[in-house]
Amino acid sequence: MACLKEDPILRSNDIKEDSEETEPKDKLDLSGAAIQGNNFEERHPTILLPNQSDDISHLALDIGGSLIKLVYFQDMKTGQLMIRGKVETSKINECLDFINSKQLHRGGMDSRLWLSEAPPSDDVIIKATGGGAHKFADLFKERLGVSIDKEDEMDCLVAGANFLLKAIRHEAFTHMEGHKEFVQIDHNDLFPYLLVNIGSGVSMIKCRLMGMGSFSGLVGQMLVVVLIGLGKAINKVFDDLLELSQRGDNRTIDMLVGDIYGGMDYSKFGKTISENKELEDYRPEDISLSLLRMISYNIGQISYLNALRFGLKRIFFGGFFIRGHAYTMDTISFAVQFWSNGDAQAMFLRHEGFLGALGAFMSYEKHGLR
Known part of the structure; x- marks a missing residue:
């Protein structure tokens, strides 16, 4: 495209x-x-x-x-x-x-x-x-x-x-482990960059220097719709999910590598399979946080892999999905940093949804x- x-x-x-x-x-x-x-x-x-x-x-x-x-x-x-x-x-x-x-x-x-x-x-x-x-x-x-x-x-x-x-x-700014830091943009070294716009869907666009403004649409994802739809399964709209997630603990519902070997996340919602419980037995706050982590992490991972594929050093995230939510930005940033071995970082925009x-x-x- x-x-x-x-x-x-x-x-x-x-x-x-x-x-x-x-x-x-x-x-x-x-x-x-x-x-x-x-x-x-x-x-x-x-x-x-x-x-x-x-x-x-x-x-x-x-x-x-x-x-x-x-x-x-x-x-x-x-x-x-x-x-x-x-x-x-x-x-x-x-x-x-x-x-x-x-x-x-x-x-x-x-x-x-x-x-x-x-x-x-x-x-x-x-x-x-x-x-x-x-x-x-x-x-x-x-x-x-x-x-x-x-x-x-x-x-x-x-x-x-x-x-x-x-x-x-x-x-533009970075957001990692709750710390926000503004980024000074070198106008002579801005292009090419990857723009990831996260709304109801996720659009990833390569903005390249062939006369400023030229671009290619790379990938489209429907991950956010999945989050909204699953949220409705617990009778919550998106804003409710964000609010609930701030009081959640995903460790009660996600299976961690630590449950097997020790370490990071292993399987989202893994404990709902391994434990003899119904969905109603888990707190909405914990379900909301697990959903948000799952979607945000996948967006960060897929974004970096596309940046790697097309040789892009800068990744900017926008769209109303983010809504200035610290945990969302931290999760996206962690995924980009992890998969890039620290060579890339996620950057966000104050006017994200506009x-x-x-x-x-x-x-x-x-x-x-x-």
Whole structure:
């Protein structure tokens, strides 16, 4: 599933599209891009893009299978780029109400300045990616009077990651044994890298230096869906699993090498086979932790093996599966370190779940849309 694309953010001329697109008069200005404030523990902090014209578009969405993520300008004077998410896709109408209340589809102006009976413009276009961009296009037209312009998901993931890694300091970090450390990115040595986006599914994408922005989709996995489905077997949704796992002890349910020889994990859920117990005899907290360890470890292992196969030194993890959960990041990091014998490390992104939405936002200038 290989493809070459021109990066909509960095606009390299090394790779050309079949036809030249007209450069828009006003482009998104990334100079001075920074994270607002000095709270380095904040997840999804506001991004400042201070040097914009009033003609810049205000809203883009990533409408996934489970969650809706929004990126929009809150204040054009300061260039506050708001990052907002965790709206369940099943509650799409609540998202539309929020957009309408802030008039984001009309440029973000104070809704009190608009007449409720004023007809919407047929020319308004909102950039969106994800499966919901197709599924809910008619609903956006009906409720807000706007057209959805659908962007390719992988295009947006890569564009969003490139933007964060190239333009934003204190974005990437490592997390090992509870210790978080920011990574300074050498822009001249960023490419190639492996981007692992963990949502409902897991996408592994090789981002390579052939004109920045070119990429190849390598592997897709459905491991997270397995976790969510198994969680429902104990009547827990994903957020519940994360919360329960913090109080769990996987040693009560996993068979360890220590049970045989001494050492690390041997078989996930192994004790449910060897012990004369029913699933109901085990605590939900312990089941949740074992499930989370199993999925996170496998993601880390498979990611490193793909990086090894394609000769990639850097591995960045994003996606809403992570959610800043320390144990998840520690488990992924351990797997990468273990299988690489310490030669590779997992790196994470503060705006982990918003790569697609950020990439969709950046795509306006690619098409000359305002």
